[in-house]
Amino acid sequence: MTSLPQQTSAQQPGLVIDLDICVGCHACAVNCKEWNTGGHSAPLTDEEPYGADPLGVWFNRIHTYEAGDGAEGQTVHFPRSCLHCEEPACVTVCPTGASYKREADGIVLVNADSCIGCKLCSWACPYGAREYDHSDGVMKKCTLCIERIENQNLPEIDRVPACVSTCPASARHFGDLGDPNSDISQLVQERGGYDLMPEMGMKPVNKYLPPRAQPASLAPSPTPTSTAATEPGGTGSPFLDWVDRTLSR
Amino acid sequence: MHPAYSVIFFTTASGAGYGMLVWLAILAATNAVSPSLASGVTIFVVALGLITSGLLSSTFHLGHPERAWRALSQWRSSWLSREGIAAIVTYIPALLFALGWIVFASVDGNWRIVGLITGLMALVTVACTGMIYASLKAIPRWTDATVVPIYLAFALSSGGALIITVLAILGPLTSQWAWLVALATALAWALKLLYWHRIDNAAPVATAESATGLGHLGTVRQLEAPHSGENYIMREMGFQIARKHAARLRMIALLFGGAIPILAFIVAGFVGGPALMIVALAGLAGTVVGVLLERWLFFAEAQHAAMLFYGAKAV
Numbered sequence: 001m002t003s004l005p006q007q008t009s010a011q012q013p014g015l016v017i018d019l020d021i022c023v024g025c026h027a028c029a030v031n032c033k034e035w036n037t038g039g040h041s042a043p044l045t046d047e048e049p050y051g052a053d054p055l056g057v058w059f060n061r062i063h064t065y066e067a068g069d070g071a072e073g074q075t076v077h078f079p080r081s082c083l084h085c086e087e088p089a090c091v092t093v094c095p096t097g098a099s100y101k102r103e104a105d106g107i108v109l110v111n112a113d114s115c116i117g118c119k120l121c122s123w124a125c126p127y128g129a130r131e132y133d134h135s136d137g138v139m140k141k142c143t144l145c146i147e148r149i150e151n152q153n154l155p156e157i158d159r160v161p162a163c164v165s166t167c168p169a170s171a172r173h174f175g176d177l178g179d180p181n182s183d184i185s186q187l188v189q190e191r192g193g194y195d196l197m198p199e200m201g202m203k204p205v206n207k208y209l210p211p212r213a214q215p216a217s218l219a220p221s222p223t224p225t226s227t228a229a230t231e232p233g234g235t236g237s238p239f240l241d242w243v244d245r246t247l248s249r
Numbered sequence: 250m251h252p253a254y255s256v257i258f259f260t261t262a263s264g265a266g267y268g269m270l271v272w273l274a275i276l277a278a279t280n281a282v283s284p285s286l287a288s289g290v291t292i293f294v295v296a297l298g299l300i301t302s303g304l305l306s307s308t309f310h311l312g313h314p315e316r317a318w319r320a321l322s323q324w325r326s327s328w329l330s331r332e333g334i335a336a337i338v339t340y341i342p343a344l345l346f347a348l349g350w351i352v353f354a355s356v357d358g359n360w361r362i363v364g365l366i367t368g369l370m371a372l373v374t375v376a377c378t379g380m381i382y383a384s385l386k387a388i389p390r391w392t393d394a395t396v397v398p399i400y401l402a403f404a405l406s407s408g409g410a411l412i413i414t415v416l417a418i419l420g421p422l423t424s425q426w427a428w429l430v431a432l433a434t435a436l437a438w439a440l441k442l443l444y445w446h447r448i449d450n451a452a453p454v455a456t457a458e459s460a461t462g463l464g465h466l467g468t469v470r471q472l473e474a475p476h477s478g479e480n481y482i483m484r485e486m487g488f489q490i491a492r493k494h495a496a497r498l499r500m501i502a503l504l505f506g507g508a509i510p511i512l513a514f515i516v517a518g519f520v521g522g523p524a525l526m527i528v529a530l531a532g533l534a535g536t537v538v539g540v541l542l543e544r545w546l547f548f549a550e551a552q553h554a555a556m557l558f559y560g561a562k563a564v
Binding site for chain 1: 314317320323325454457467468470472474486553554555558
């Protein structure tokens, strides 16, 4: 049934991504691929992975943006995956009922057995979160690792999505965003977590935490301090100058 | 958006077929034609053939065409599902209408009502097609209020061109019908010009800044893409056409789909014999080129919000 659940579920598991901490290492994307190629929507097919024009299904992709100019500018690493929206257009446009939002927890999933591969859901998603698997002929997307987060056989600490468990910088958080008192909701509150493209009206569940303002002491100083050493003849010794030039490259 | 040929063919072919059914219903309701075997067989075979081949072609781009029947289940929320149901339901009155016209040589009484139901269902189906696109918030320009009227108007323009051509060759064609089709064609292109004007001047709905939420830091630009190659999203949504090429193609579409048929169908009202056939065929040929180009541009010019993450500035 592609009509949305009548009531918002009490539980709303989701991700919070801290853009201040993310170092852009892509580990979450790699572990996502690794886990999910054996998970709910397995496999995450690659086409010509070693060819000239490789193409593959990934649920998590890491962009890097520059925001602002000059000394005020920042480089921001930006992981993107399905936001498990409260009002996901990808679900309502689905003609077959293959796309659905789970009533109990609001996780947005695809039933690969009834998906006809019309791709309309990917057109409806403003976030580009859905990826078509050409070899399976069905649409695939982030499952929030349902087979991990619900797995009673795993130790509780491991019942988190693969991307969260692997992040070496703890830039990714998983928890119940439907409970205003949960740690993750508190974090969103404290740090001013926000929705991506709220104007699209999809009410994403996942939140992003903005980069913190840079302390003045970290801002790049306007004049380089090492010009003397790098200028020709700066040390008086040709050998040391050569070492300096070589190491400065 | 990537202009997939199967979708362009589906929307234009089925649109023209449904447009023919609408004109047929009007012709029957106004006693403008006497139903003959030759015209009936030709018109219904062409109309239902276009509709059927269009519907079949729309299943070609599916990953699982064998599951296409499932697409009829979600009419409560999905315009694609509604379109599928409307398309199938339309066959029932359309085949009855054809039966009355061809076998019983009648468009009177109940057959006329069947014809009107056919025409109405044809309009409903085309409107559903338009709504599939007009309901996608992720492609802001498609949500323009002119999109559904444009789908309807182009169905009438292309369906009308086909009817006029068939009648010019097979049956009596009275001037006012050729002029009405010219009028419908003019209306379609007036709406299209309005659409182009509106999408060219529309304020952005979303920007790279709102997509990333980093606007408070300043202008946002992509420094590194997630991967060195392309991905599904970039191929499907990232199609871009240079503005100057689009402008030229728009003019070609307008010339072929608008100017030529309008002129041809106006002239068709004044001439007869071989000259009538030639102008009608010229009008039809222009319409085919123009409508295909128009539909190609509809997809090629559309910008998807997901591309804001991949370097687009605003949509």
